[in-house]
Structures are given as structure tokens and as C-alpha cells.
Amino acid sequence: xxxxxxxxxxxxxxxxxxxxxxxxxxxxxxxxxxxxxxxxxxxxxxxxxxxxxxxxxxxxxxxxxxxxxxxxxxxxxxxxxxxxxxxxxxxxxxxxxxxxxxxxxxxxxxxxxxxxxxxxxxxxxxxxxxxxxxxxxxxxxxxxxxxxxxxxxxxxxxxxxxxxxxxxxxxxxxxxxxxxxxxxxxxxxxxxxxxxxxxxxxxxxxxxxxxxxxxxxxxxxxxxxxxxxxxxxxxxxxxxxxxxxxxxxxxxxxxxxxxxxxxxxxxxxxxxxxxxxxxxxxxxxxxxxxxxxxxxxxxxxxxxxxxxxxxxxxxxxxxxxxxxxxxxxxxxxxxxxxxxxxxxxxxxxxxxxxxxxxxxxxxxxxxxxxxxxxxxxxxxxxxxxxxxxxxxxxxxxxxxxxxxxxxxxxxxxxxxxxxxxxxxxxxxxxxxxxxxxxxx
Amino acid sequence: xxxxxxxxxxxxxxxxxxxxxxxxxxxxxxxxxxxxxxxxxxxxxxxxxxxxxxxxxxxxxxxxxxxxxxxxxxxxxxxxxxxxxxxxxxxxxxxxxxxxxxxxxxxxxxxxxxxxxxxxxxxxxxxxxxxxxxxxxxxxxxxxxxxxxxxxxxxxxxxxxxxxxxxxxxxxxxxxxxxxxxxxxxxxxxxxxxxxxxxxxxxxxxxxxxxxxxxxxxxxxxxxxxxxxxxxxxxxxxxxxxxxxxxxxxxxxxxxxxxxxxxxxxxxxxxxxxxxxxxxxxxxxxxxxxxxxxxxxxxxxxxxxxxxxxxxxxxxxxxxxxxxxxxxxxxxxxxx
Numbered sequence: 001x002x003x004x005x006x007x008x009x010x011x012x013x014x015x016x017x018x019x020x021x022x023x024x025x026x027x028x029x030x031x032x033x034x035x036x037x038x039x040x041x042x043x044x045x046x047x048x049x050x051x052x053x054x055x056x057x058x059x060x061x062x063x064x065x066x067x068x069x070x071x072x073x074x075x076x077x078x079x080x081x082x083x084x085x086x087x088x089x090x091x092x093x094x095x096x097x098x099x100x101x102x103x104x105x106x107x108x109x110x111x112x113x114x115x116x117x118x119x120x121x122x123x124x125x126x127x128x129x130x131x132x133x134x135x136x137x138x139x140x141x142x143x144x145x146x147x148x149x150x151x152x153x154x155x156x157x158x159x160x161x162x163x164x165x166x167x168x169x170x171x172x173x174x175x176x177x178x179x180x181x182x183x184x185x186x187x188x189x190x191x192x193x194x195x196x197x198x199x200x201x202x203x204x205x206x207x208x209x210x211x212x213x214x215x216x217x218x219x220x221x222x223x224x225x226x227x228x229x230x231x232x233x234x235x236x237x238x239x240x241x242x243x244x245x246x247x248x249x250x251x252x253x254x255x256x257x258x259x260x261x262x263x264x265x266x267x268x269x270x271x272x273x274x275x276x277x278x279x280x281x282x283x284x285x286x287x288x289x290x291x292x293x294x295x296x297x298x299x300x301x302x303x304x305x306x307x308x309x310x311x312x313x314x315x316x317x318x319x320x321x322x323x324x325x326x327x328x329x330x331x332x333x334x335x336x337x338x339x340x341x342x343x344x345x346x347x348x349x350x351x352x353x354x355x356x357x358x359x360x361x362x363x364x365x366x367x368x369x370x371x372x373x374x375x376x377x378x379x380x381x382x383x384x385x386x387x388x389x390x391x392x393x394x395x396x397x398x399x400x401x402x403x404x405x406x407x408x409x410x411x412x413x414x415x416x417x418x419x420x421x422x423x424x425x426x427x428x429x430x431x432x433x434x435x436x437x438x439x440x
Numbered sequence: 441x442x443x444x445x446x447x448x449x450x451x452x453x454x455x456x457x458x459x460x461x462x463x464x465x466x467x468x469x470x471x472x473x474x475x476x477x478x479x480x481x482x483x484x485x486x487x488x489x490x491x492x493x494x495x496x497x498x499x500x501x502x503x504x505x506x507x508x509x510x511x512x513x514x515x516x517x518x519x520x521x522x523x524x525x526x527x528x529x530x531x532x533x534x535x536x537x538x539x540x541x542x543x544x545x546x547x548x549x550x551x552x553x554x555x556x557x558x559x560x561x562x563x564x565x566x567x568x569x570x571x572x573x574x575x576x577x578x579x580x581x582x583x584x585x586x587x588x589x590x591x592x593x594x595x596x597x598x599x600x601x602x603x604x605x606x607x608x609x610x611x612x613x614x615x616x617x618x619x620x621x622x623x624x625x626x627x628x629x630x631x632x633x634x635x636x637x638x639x640x641x642x643x644x645x646x647x648x649x650x651x652x653x654x655x656x657x658x659x660x661x662x663x664x665x666x667x668x669x670x671x672x673x674x675x676x677x678x679x680x681x682x683x684x685x686x687x688x689x690x691x692x693x694x695x696x697x698x699x700x701x702x703x704x705x706x707x708x709x710x711x712x713x714x715x716x717x718x719x720x721x722x723x724x725x726x727x728x729x730x731x732x733x734x735x736x737x738x739x740x741x742x743x744x745x746x747x748x749x750x751x752x753x754x755x756x757x758x759x760x761x762x763x764x765x766x767x768x769x770x771x772x773x774x775x776x
Contacts (some may be wrong), residue, residue: 063551136745144741193763195551196482200693204756207690215749334685349565353558360555391525415569422562426539429556 007368007437014375028386037265039382045334047374050358051367052326056132058365058439059292060319061299064196066186066202069209070324074175074331075181075341075399076213076220082230083163089150094161097218109133114154144401150218160221168230173330179328180321182209187317206348213343220341227340236260266338274373275333279326283367295319297383351419354381357425363435372437381417386396388416398433446731448600458719460608460677463615466711467670468688469695470622471663475700477639478659479540481553486667486692488564491685492531493668494675495572497524498579505581513583514610517672525668532664535560536656547748568682577680580607598625607676619708620668622662626704631658691718694755698762700769709771714755722748
């Protein structure tokens with residue numbers, strides 16, 4: 001069997017799994033097309049994130065464990081771009097907030113300038129400290145009252161500065177831009193450090209981004225969540241009230257409620273597939289181009305690449321920004337799909353490390369591998385829970401009814417997820433370190 | 441008198457919590473730094489090793505409590521600690537045997553080890569959640585305070601109270617004992633010396649007949665013990681929740697890196713630097729300033745530099761600053 005055959009069969013296998021989810025309720029399948037489409041949609045988004053990580057790790061060997069932060073920034077972009085404009089917020093404090101942020105940025109920039117242009121020594125330290133401290137207090141003095149007045153506006157529904165009222169699809173590239181900006185800042189400081197320092201730095205930045213989203217209520221309403229974000233597709237209720245839609249659903253012999261839910265989810269699936277294919281094509285082109293070959297050369301031997309005149313740090317920065325932007329776009333797509341931003345639900349195990357499992361299982365360095373890993377691991381992430389419950393029922397079937405151990409085992413079955421993902425990662429790393437679809 | 445009140449308030453809200461938290465971080469960072477020095481990779485599973493150790497200890501604590509065994513005024517968990525350490529050592533050795541040894545024989549790159557430790561992290565995290573659940577567990581018992589705020593006020597006649605929790609006292613004392621024993625072990629015993637030799641120069645150590653597998657085994661045992669002690673102390677002082685332990689990874693790594701990875705002394709210093717910066721920057725200074733400044737200068741606001749939710753940002757900022765200006769850490773760590 002040729003490799004191409006094998007790889008096609010792997011994709012067919014994932015397709016069959018998702019089709020089976022919709023068609024049959026045998027074992028752990030649910031037999032609901034809605035559930036199949038939900039898995040498919042998140043699988044597509046996961047595949048895009050996996051492409052982003054694969055560009056950083058597979059192409060350039062950068063170890064980024066801050067994916068959660070970039071995903072969350074993408075989500076924030078949806079709020080900032082697509083929610084309606086709140087004029088009161090801008091008249092009361094929005095302008096001051098922007099001014100305060102500019103002040104803060106200026107302080108940091110002048111700090112960088114001072115370190116760059118003054119000779120090292122006590123004088124530099126003193127000036128730097130003075131600028132930083134004064135800048136911080138000025139920033140807080142402008143920022144705090146402005147935030148108070150913005151958060152006081154209709155706090156039950158808004159209490160944040162709102163958005164720009166633009167179409168929600170524009171939020172996707174905006175999410176990419178936001179993530180790219182953050183990645184540039186991090187890359188500027190942390191790239192060039194050793195690989196595990198970069199890992200710790202990205203881990204930290206992701207936690208900080210999340211802390212900002214959770215606590216800065218003026219920006220994202222914090223843990224009060226932003227719900228009811230605009231959608232690119234019609235609402236199910238509107239479809240059900242649309243006589244033309246009901247008629248065509250009846251033509252297929254479908255109940256209008258079911259038809260409308262499937263119509264919307266299938267619409268998302270089409271949109272996401274289009275984005276995924278675009279990124280896959282771009283990533284493939286980049287991989288085959290001289291640029292991609294240079295990246296792999298840098299990955300395999302930095303010193304040799306540097307000797308050939310390649311600016312390693314710059315190239316690393318470039319690819320770090322690109323990969324993070326893709327994760328940001330995927331994050332914006334996910335928030336659009338949920339049509340709500342819930343900062344409390346972001347968890348590094350799910351949004352960072354699971355993506356890593358996807359990339360490694362799929363095959364790092366291979367874009368098709370990343371896509372396969374994304375879809376496959378996402379399916380198992382969802383399905384490990386019902387599988388675990390089935391397994392536990394089997395294990396405990398011999399135990400006495402009402403025994404404490406049996407109750408505990410059945411209740412804890414849902415925690416099998418993380419354990420299984422770890423096991424899969426370790427098995428792949430040990431027995432097939434190049435993944436399901438290895439790099440060519 | 442006012443100055444005394446300011447001092448007491450400062451001790452109560454900054455110095456004592458900082459000392460306790462710093463000791464916990466230092467113990468955690470020692471584990472990370474030992475793994476880095478000897479096995480030469482950043483162990484992402486360390487937070488979850490701490491959670492596992494704390495969990496085993498909690499299970500034994502509950503067993504003792506149900507049997508009616510107690511440790512008087514001290515928490516029962518201290519009696520259960522040796523069992524927790526034993527359990528964690530078993531797990532660490534098992535993980536090394538089944539997972540890490542293969543890559544050591546392959547001479548895999550450090551970043552592969554980090555990936556592998558991610559897998560181990562997932563599995564341990566799942567295991568802990570599976571056994572004890574994801575929720576909060578409190579297991580501290582015995583006397584709650586060494587000094588109560590009210591008793592202190594009555595004793596001294598000051599306005600400000602000083603409260604020292606038993607768990608804070610135990611944390612600091614245990615940390616001192618553990619660090620003393622560890623340094624004695626590393627500097628005086630044959631095994632400790634061979635560990636240091638192996639960490640400094642692997643080839644020379646091998647040449648002089650040191651058995652690497654033995655060194656690695658002892659390292660895992662010590663790291664498991666340190667992780668369990670750190671995990672139990674943290675759980676006693678605050679509360680046990682698996683996810684919090686995962687989040688401790690960041691300040692612990694920051695401590696180890698700030699001090700210089702691979703340098704035990706640096707890990708301890710780093711732990712206290714990170715802990716005190718977190719506490720001082722997120723503390724509302726209003727009270728202390730009100731006491732120490734004349735009335736005309738008394739501040740209006742809380743004088744809190746950052747809200748406590750940003751404590752990660754503090755350890756992160758210190759980490760970045762140290763890395764930019766002194767890439768091997770304050771105490772000359774090693775760079776692989």
C-alpha cells in the first residue's frame with residue numbers, strides 16, 4: 001500500500017467516524033446529525049489551530065505553549081469588532097481609556113529607548129525606574145476613573161466599551177491581527193532565548209491574557225460573559241418562521257426544527273471548511289517554497305543556517321507571528337460559532353496542550369498530518385467520555401450493586417479524558433514519533 | 441506607636457504570607473531545578489506530581505482521621521506525609537522506568553523530553569481527577585493558629601493584630617529542615633556528591649565510574665519527596681484543588697529560572713523573590729501608609745499596585761526582566 005493510499009484512508013476513517021456519529025447510535029455514537037455536525041465544526045477549527053502550531057513547531061521548531069492566549073484574543077476581537085457601538089461608553093470614559101493605554105505604551109517604549117540609548121550604569125537604572133514609576137501612576141490616574149464610568153453604564157447588559165458594529169466575518173481577520181500583534185510583542189522579547197524559556201514565557205503570557213479578559217470588565221465584561229454575539233448565518237427561529245424554508249424542508253421530508261438546526265450548522269461547516277482549505281493551501285505553498293526550505297534548514301541546524309547568512313531571530317519572529325495569527329483567527333471563528341465569549345471556560349489543558357497532542361499525533365511538520373490530527377483527536381476528546389462510561393460499566397458489571405467503589409468509578413469516568421489524551425501522546429511519541437502522516 | 445502598628449500590619453499581611461508562600465515555591469522550584477540539572481529537561485509534569493503527592497497524603501490523612509489517630513495540635517497530614525512521599529516516589533520511579541528511560545537511552549533532544557513530560561502531565565492530572573475529583577478538598581486539622589489576632593492585640597495593646605496560622609509556621613519550619621537535609625545530602629554524602637558531579641559534567645562523571653541510572657533514580661526519589669512536601673504544605677496553607685497545582689507551574693518555573701536553572705541555592709532565592717514580589721505588588725498598602733505617614737499625606741485609594749488576579753503577571757514580568765538582563769539567572773544556572 002502506498003503512502004498516499006494510507007493517508008487517504010486515514011482521512012476516510014475520520015469521515016466515517018463522523019458519519020457514523022450521525023447515522024447510528026451503536027455503542028458510543030449518538031445517532032444525531034446535529035451532534036455529528038457539532039463535532040465536525042469544532043474539529044475543523046481545531047484543524048486550523050493545529051496548522052498554526054504546526055507552522056511554528058513543524059516548520060521552525062518553536063515551542064509555543066501559549067496557544068490559549070492567542071485563541072482568547074481572537075475571541076476578544078469578535079466582541080470588539082462586531083458588537084454594536086455604545087456611544088455613551090465612548091463619551092463617558094472610552095476616550096480616556098484609550099489615552100491611558102497610549103500613555104502606558106509610551107512609558108514602555110521610552111523604557112526600551114532608555115535601555116537602548118543610555119550607557120549601562122547606575123544613572124540608567126535610576127532614570128529607567130523613575131520613568132516606569134511615574135508612567136505607571138499617571139496611567140493609573142487616567143485609567144481608573146475612566147474604567148469606573150464605563151463600567152457604570154447599564155452594567156446588567158453592557159458595562160463595556162462595546163464594539164465597532166462591523167459584520168462578524170470581519171472579526172476573523174481582526175482576531176488574526178490582534179493575535180499577531182501580541183505575538184510580535186512576545187516574540188520581540190522572548191525569541192532568541194532558549195527553547196524551554198520560550199515555552200515558559202508563552203505559558204505565562206497566555207495566563208496573563210486570560211487574566212486581562214477575566215478582570216477587565218470594561219473590555220470584555222470579564223466573567224459576566226458577552227452573549228448574543230452577531231452571527232454570519234440566520235437564526236434557527238427565523239428559519240422556522242420562514243414559509244419558504246419550511247416548505248423546502250418538507251420537500252426533503254424533514255421536520256422544520258431539525259432542518260433549521262442542521263442548516264445552520266452545515267452552513268458553519270462550509271464556512272470553516274473554506275477557511276481551512278485556504279490555510280492548508282497556503283501552508284503547503286509556504287512549505288514547498290524557498291522560504292519553507294529555509295525555515296526547515298534553520299530548524300535542523302541553526303548554526304549552519306546562520307553561517308549561510310540567514311537572520312535566524314528575524315525568521316523565528318516572522319513565523320511565530322504567522323502561526324499565532326492563524327490561532328487567533330481560529331479563536332475568533334470559535335467564538336463566532338458559540339456566539340458568546342466566556343473567558344471563564346478557557347483552560348490551558350484544553351486550548352493549548354490538546355492542540356499539541358493533535359499536532360504530534362497527526363505528524364509534526366506535515367500540514368495534512370496537522371489537519372488529520374485536529375479532526376481525529378477532537379473526535380476522541382468528545383467521545384472518550386461516553387467510551388469511558390461504557391468501559392466503566394463493563395468493569396463494574398461484576399461488582400455488587402450499591403458498592404461505594406462502583407459508584408465512584410462510574411462517577412469519575414468522565415475524568416478519563418485527560419488520562420487518555422496523555423496516554424495517546426506518550427504512545428505516539430514512543431512508537432511512532434513522526435506521527436500518523438510523517439513529514440516528507 | 442503608629443510606626444509599630446505599621447510594622448505589625450506589614451508583618452501580618454506581607455512578611456508572614458510571603459515567607460510561607462516563598463517556602464512552598466522554593467521547595468517546588470528545587471524539584472524543577474534538580475530535574476533540570478541531572479536529567480536536563482524542564483519537567484512540565486512537576487505541578488501535577490505535587491498534586492499527586494498531596495492527594496496520596498490526603499487519602500492517608502482521611503484514613504487516619506477515620507481511625508481516630510491524630511497528631512494533637514499539629515495537622516494529621518504530617519503523620520500521613522511519609523506515606524504520601526512513598527507513594528509519589530513509587531509513581532516517579534514507575535514513570536521513569538516506563539517513559540523517560542527509553543528517551544534517555546536514545547539520547548533524545550531536551551525538547552522531546554519536554555513533550556514527553558507534557559504527556560505525563562496529562563496522565564497524572566487525569567489520574568488525580570479520577571481518584572479524588574476536580575473539586576476543593578480541605579484536610580487541615582489540629583490547632584488553627586499559633587497566635588490569634590485578638591490575643592496579640594490584648595498582649596501588646598496595639599491596634600493591629602498579628603495572626604500566625606499553624607500551617608504557616610509548619611511550612612517555614614519544614615522548609616528549613618528539608619533544605620538543610622537536602623544540602624547536607626548533596627554536599628556530604630557519596631550519592632549526593634555523585635549527583636553534583638553528574639550535573640556538572642556528565643562525561644567526566646561517567647568516566648569516574650558513577651552509575652548514571654543510580655543517580656537518576658536518587659534524583660527522582662528526592663524530587664518526588666520535595667514535590668510531595670511542597671504540595672502538602674501548599675494544600676494545608678490554602679486548599680487542595682488539582683487545577684491550582686497545575687497553575688503553580690508558572691511561579692515555580694519562574695522561581696527556578698530567576699535563580700538560575702540547575703542551581704539549588706538559586707531555586708530557594710528565586711522562590712522568595714517571586715513570592716515577595718507577588719505579595720507586595722498585589723497588597724493594598726493603604727493601612728500601612730496610614731500608620732506610617734502623617735495625616736496630611738494619607739492616601740485616598742487602596743494603594744494597590746495590581747489586583748490579586750494579576751499575580752501571574754508579576755512572576756512573569758520578573759522572569760522576563762531577569763532573562764533579558766541575566767539569561768542564566770541570578771545565580772549562574774546552566775544552559776543546555
